[in-house]
Amino acid sequence: MSILxxxxxxxxxGGLVANSNINMEVQxxxxxxxxxxxxxxxxxxxxxxxxxxxPTSGEILLNNESIVGLKPHQVTKKxxxxxxxxxxxxxxxxxxxxxxxxxxxxxxxxxxxxxLNLPRVRKEEKExxxxxxxxxxxxxxxxxxxxxxxxxxxxxxxxxxxxxALATKPKVLLLDEPAAGMNPKETSELxxxxxxxxxxxxxxIVLIEHDMKLVMEISEHIVVLDHGExxxxxTPDEIRxxxxxxxxxxxxxxxxxxx
Amino acid sequence: xxxxxxxxxxxxRLQAIIIGLYIVVTFLSLYLAQKSVVAFLLLLSSLLLLYxxxxxxxxxxxxxxxxxxxLLPFAASQGEAYQSYMEVATLVGIYIAxxxxxxxxxxxxxxxxxxxxxxxxxxxxxxxxxxxxxxxNFMPFGQYPLSGESFWVFIFIGCLVAALFGVLLGIxxxxxxxxxxxxxxxxxxxxxxxxFNNLDKPVNITNGAMGLASVQxxxxxxxxxxxxxxxxxxxxxxxxxxxxxxxRLEFSKIGRAWKxxxxxxxxxxxxxxxxxxxKLMAFAVGASFSGMMGVVFAAKQTFVDPTSFTLLxxxxxxxxxxxxxxxSVPGVILGAALVTxxxxxxxxxxxxxxxxxxxxxxxxxxxxLSPAKMQRFIFGIILIFFALYxxxxxxxxxxxxxxxxxxxxxxxxxxxxxxxxxxxxxxxxDR
Numbered sequence: 001m002s003i004l005x006x007x008x009x010x011x012x013x014g015g016l017v018a019n020s021n022i023n024m025e026v027q028x029x030x031x032x033x034x035x036x037x038x039x040x041x042x043x044x045x046x047x048x049x050x051x052x053x054x055p056t057s058g059e060i061l062l063n064n065e066s067i068v069g070l071k072p073h074q075v076t077k078k079x080x081x082x083x084x085x086x087x088x089x090x091x092x093x094x095x096x097x098x099x100x101x102x103x104x105x106x107x108x109x110x111x112x113x114x115x116l117n118l119p120r121v122r123k124e125e126k127e128x129x130x131x132x133x134x135x136x137x138x139x140x141x142x143x144x145x146x147x148x149x150x151x152x153x154x155x156x157x158x159x160x161x162x163x164x165a166l167a168t169k170p171k172v173l174l175l176d177e178p179a180a181g182m183n184p185k186e187t188s189e190l191x192x193x194x195x196x197x198x199x200x201x202x203x204x205i206v207l208i209e210h211d212m213k214l215v216m217e218i219s220e221h222i223v224v225l226d227h228g229e230x231x232x233x234x235t236p237d238e239i240r241x242x243x244x245x246x247x248x249x250x251x252x253x254x255x256x257x258x259x
Numbered sequence: 260x261x262x263x264x265x266x267x268x269x270x271x272r273l274q275a276i277i278i279g280l281y282i283v284v285t286f287l288s289l290y291l292a293q294k295s296v297v298a299f300l301l302l303l304s305s306l307l308l309l310y311x312x313x314x315x316x317x318x319x320x321x322x323x324x325x326x327x328x329x330l331l332p333f334a335a336s337q338g339e340a341y342q343s344y345m346e347v348a349t350l351v352g353i354y355i356a357x358x359x360x361x362x363x364x365x366x367x368x369x370x371x372x373x374x375x376x377x378x379x380x381x382x383x384x385x386x387x388x389x390x391x392x393x394x395x396n397f398m399p400f401g402q403y404p405l406s407g408e409s410f411w412v413f414i415f416i417g418c419l420v421a422a423l424f425g426v427l428l429g430i431x432x433x434x435x436x437x438x439x440x441x442x443x444x445x446x447x448x449x450x451x452x453x454x455f456n457n458l459d460k461p462v463n464i465t466n467g468a469m470g471l472a473s474v475q476x477x478x479x480x481x482x483x484x485x486x487x488x489x490x491x492x493x494x495x496x497x498x499x500x501x502x503x504x505x506x507r508l509e510f511s512k513i514g515r516a517w518k519x520x521x522x523x524x525x526x527x528x529x530x531x532x533x534x535x536x537x538k539l540m541a542f543a544v545g546a547s548f549s550g551m552m553g554v555v556f557a558a559k560q561t562f563v564d565p566t567s568f569t570l571l572x573x574x575x576x577x578x579x580x581x582x583x584x585x586x587s588v589p590g591v592i593l594g595a596a597l598v599t600x601x602x603x604x605x606x607x608x609x610x611x612x613x614x615x616x617x618x619x620x621x622x623x624x625x626x627x628l629s630p631a632k633m634q635r636f637i638f639g640i641i642l643i644f645f646a647l648y649x650x651x652x653x654x655x656x657x658x659x660x661x662x663x664x665x666x667x668x669x670x671x672x673x674x675x676x677x678x679x680x681x682x683x684x685x686x687x688x689d690r
Contacts, residue, residue, distance in 0.1 A: 050529060076531035088526035090519050094658045096666070100512075101519045105531040107512040111540065114511040115504045125511070126665075133666035146660050168531055 003028040003204050004049070004080075004172055009058035011044055011228075018044040020228045022058070026172070026221075031198055031205045033215045035239075036225035037248055042208045043085055045225070046174050050082050051075040062172070077105055081170035083161035085177045085208070091150030095141060095160060098149050099132035102167025132167065139163045139193060155186040162193070166201065173197070175207040179214050187211060191218055216240065224248065274312045281305055282326060289334040296604055299344050302331060303596070310589055327495060332488060345487040349559065351599045352494035353552045356501045358579040358595035359588065360548030363505065365577065366586035366656070367514060368541035369521030370433075371441040374448020375576055378546035380568035381424055382417035382553020384455060384465060386410065387563035390475040396463045407478030413554050414497070421550020425542040433538045448573050456565040470564025477558050490559045497555065501548050505588055508544065510659055517541055518586075571635070575602075578638055582645055584652025593653055598638075606637070 004026040011019040019041045026032050034042050047053040049060055051072040060067050062078055070078070081102075090098050107128055109121040136142045139159045144152055149160060158178055165173055178194075179187045191214060197203050209215050215222065216236040224232040224239060226248040232239060239245055267273050282305045289298035306323055314322075335344040357379060364372045388394050390410070394403035432443045459467030477484040477493070484490060508514045516537045519527040528534055557563045575598060583594020617623050645652070 052525065052528075071533075072525075072528035073531045073533050076529060082529055084526065084529075088523045088529075090522035090526065092522060092658075093515075093518055094661070096661055097515055097518075097658070101515050101527070101532070102530050104512060104516060104519075109512050111508075111513065111544070114507055114513060117507050121511070129661060129666055145663070145666065146658075148658065164530065 001028045002026060003063060004206070005059075005061040005064070006049070007059040007061070009045070009048060009060065010056045011041075011048055011053060012056045017228050019048070019055075019225075022225070022230050024223050024230065024233065026204060026206055028204055029198065029202075030221055031194065031207070031219045032221045032223065033219035034206065034208050034223045034225060035210070035212075035215055039227075040225040040248075041228040042225055043176060044228075046082060046176055046208065049075075049174065050080060073105075076168050076170075079169075079171035080174065081165035081168045081172075082174040083158070083165050083176055083178060085180065087154075087157050087161060089149040089157055089160060089164075092148060094145070095136065095147050095149055095152065096129065096132050096145040098160060099135050099163050099167045100128050102164040103128050103131065104168075106169060135163045135166055138166070140189070155182045158182065159190075159193070162197075166197070170203065172204045172206065175205065175209075177208055177210065179209055179211045187214055190214075194218060268313060271313060274314070278305065278308055278312060278322070281308060282330065286330050286334050290337060296608055299335065299347075300600065300604070302326070302334060303348075303600075307593065324499075328492075332491065336488070342487050345491045347600065347603050349487050349491045349494050350603060351596050352491070352498045353556055354576065354579065354599045355592050355595040356494075356498050356552045357549045357576050358583070358591045359501055359505050360545040361576050362545075362580050362586065362588070362591045363508070363517070364541050364545040365580055366584075366591070367509065367517040367521065368538060369517075370538060370541065371437070371444070372542075372545075373441050373445035373570075373573055373577065374451070375444075375545070375549065376568045376570075376572040377428075377448045377451035378421040378425060378549035379553040379556065379572070380451055380455060380565075381421050381546075382550035383557040383563045383567070384471075384553075385417045385420050385550070386413045386554040387471040387474050387557040388464065389413070390558070391471045391473060393464070393466055393471055404475045407475045407483060410475070410477035410484075410554070410558055411479070414551050417550040417554035418547040419550075421553070422543040422547040425544075425546030426539050429539045429542040430535075433535060433542075445570070445573075448568075448570060452565050452568050455568070465565075468565065470562060471557075472562050474557050474561045474563065476561065484558070487559070490555065493555055494552075497551055501551075502588065502592075504544075509588065513537075513540065575638070578642060582641065582652060584655045587652060587654050587656035590652045590654035590656065597653075601637070606633075 002025040006022055006024045009019055009022040010017070022045065024032075034045065036042055044053065048055045049067075051067070051070050051074065055068060058068075062080065065078075067075055067078055067080075090101060093101070107124055109124060113121050133142060133145060136145055139162055141152075141156055141159055141163060144156060144160075149157065152160060158181070162173075162175070162178065175194075179190055182190060194205060194207075195218070198205055207215075207219070219236060222233060222236060222239045223230060224242070224245050226244075231244045231248060232242045234242070267277070282302070285298060285302040285305060288295065289302050292298055305326055309319055309323055309326075312319065331348065332345065335341050357375070360378075361372065361375045364370050364375070390404050390407075390413070392403055394401070394405075428444070428447050432440060432447070435443055455465045456468055458465040459469070465471070484493065516527070516532045517540075519530060519532055520534065520537050524534060527537075556567075560567075576595075579595040579598045580591050581594070582598060583592065584590025613622075
């Protein structure tokens with residue numbers, strides 16, 4: 001069953017066509033990778049799915065319901081969470097609170113009930129703190145909970161972005177280069193984490209990644225973009241041997257020499 | 260020195276003795292030497308000392324409340340300077356509440372607002388118009404001025420009016436960011452002042468540059484509030500309510516959303532935070548504190564005119580926030596108190612003293628150089644020094660420290676362990 005369907009998605013910035021007629025289907029519970037050389041339009045694609053950019057034309061369906069035209073916070077409410085390629089944590093705030101901010105839509109304290117400090121709000125806050133701590137444990141960051149987010153090591157910051165995204169209770173999780181800047185040990189931990197999340201939290205995962213080892217190991221379905229167009233899709237094995245893909249990455253002639 | 264400080268930090272009894280002694284000594288010196296401004300300021304600064312003790316919050320509030328409610332007014336009440344002391348204390352309270360309001364907008368939500376005094380003006384005029392005969396000019400019904408008893412209702416009306424205008428200002432203004440936002444809010448502040456200055460025709464609503472005179476004093480159980488010593492208590496009550504409100508909001512879902520917007524708007528949206536609503540709420544809550552204090556200000560001065568609400572006032576409030584520490588409630592309180600006291604007492608006292616000296620022919624200070632006239636100059640220097648040496652302010656904002664024991668859960672994990680085991684097997688199969 002397809003949870004996320006993209007039909008003829010196009011985005012133009014003036015004369016520049018960043019994404020052109022992209023079609024894809026993401027199966028529920030799958031791990032799908034979107035790959036492509038730099039500037040292929042992968043992040044633009046993510047930005048359209050999450051409502052940061054509005055597509056020039058085309059459709060995006062989440063569970064057969066259109067999410068085009070929704071604001072980013074509404075998309076989050078519908079159940080799509082994301083992380084960012086250039087880390088966007090709330091730097092001056094503690095790690096625990098970063099995760100708690102992710103719970104924003106699941107907390108109900110209003111202005112007056114907060115000012116009056118009603119027992120209901122206090123209880124909810126306490127629960128939220130515990131839940132946030134559990135999420136930190138889940139990604140392995142619990143020892144940092146009182147640190148400011150900007151003081152974390154790079155790999156930990158990437159994990160915190162994931163924990164924060166999980167706090168929104170998503171159905172689909174978009175990871176934008178989750179392994180960028182990680183060392184091999186951190187990458188293998190991340191691989192395990194992605195597997196675990198999919199299995200335990202009933203998630204569908206779509207990721208952009210340049211680390212081909214990770215991509216080939218983890219994903220069931222791969223979509224390749226180049227110059228804003230989808231040039232191939234299929235299983236890792238199919239992609240590995242696809243001439244167009246090799247050409248896009250290595251240049252013309254590489255495909256023939258390789259085979 | 261460090262050693263010595265840490266010994267005190269660990270020993271609560273020692274702290275209690277020190278703070279107790281300090282309060283008694285300053286209390287007595289104010290009580291005996293009525294004219295000493297220094298004694299008055301030293302007694303006030305016992306609150307700062309109290310802030311640095313390691314007592315529980317409840318104890319701090321109790322001691323602080325006792326000093327402010329009983330000791331300070333009583334010690335000051337013995338001489339002729341009583342009302343001028345209380346006047347200063349009242350104004351300090353008014354400015355603290357305003358600075359706390361601006362702190363929400365600038366410090367927590369990160370929206371630079373250079374026209375904040377407009378909300379203060381709105382509050383002041385709201386009460387000023389209806390508590391003088393002014394309202395007779397345009398209101399089709401009712402008898403004005405309203406009696407002093409209406410003051411208590413007007414505190415809330417002023418609060419609502421300011422919040423409403425905060426939202427109205429916010430809707431168009433929040434499309435712009437950063438520097439542009441500062442310019443637009445600056446414009447808004449000036450527009451409000453100019454409107455009040457000119458709204459005497461075609462219908463006379465604000466009485467223009469003449470201002471509104473003889474505003475009804477507040478009245479409770481047949482007692483009129485006329486003196487600063489009485490307003491002091493009104494301000495104190497409102498201020499405590501404001502501090503509680505700010506503290507609670509800061510560490511709630513709403514406060515976290517403000518900080519998230521400040522730190523990174525795109526990420527905040529991706530977390531499901533409604534950007535516009537969050538910013539509007541910051542504007543409205545910040546403005547409402549200012550509006551309340553505007554009502555009190557109008558009643559205290561018994562006179563409202565547009566010259567009280569100039570750009571310099573907005574800047575002064577911003578200076579309080581930056582000096583104290585953006586986003587830090589204790590810092591902003593300290594900053595507001597320092598700036599107000601510097602303005603009202605230290606600079607004027609210095610001027611008086613210099614005048615005295617030149618009268619006696621000791622030195623001759625030209626009038627143009629009197630400290631009271633150099634307010635902006637002195638502010639400028641203070642700001643430059645702070646920007647260079649202490650950009651986070653006097654008491655920088657602190658993040659809440661959570662207790663790990665409270666966070667650790669005994670009732671099981673995010674997913675129970677049996678699922679986790681299955682998952683690892685599943686992974687193996689996949690590979």
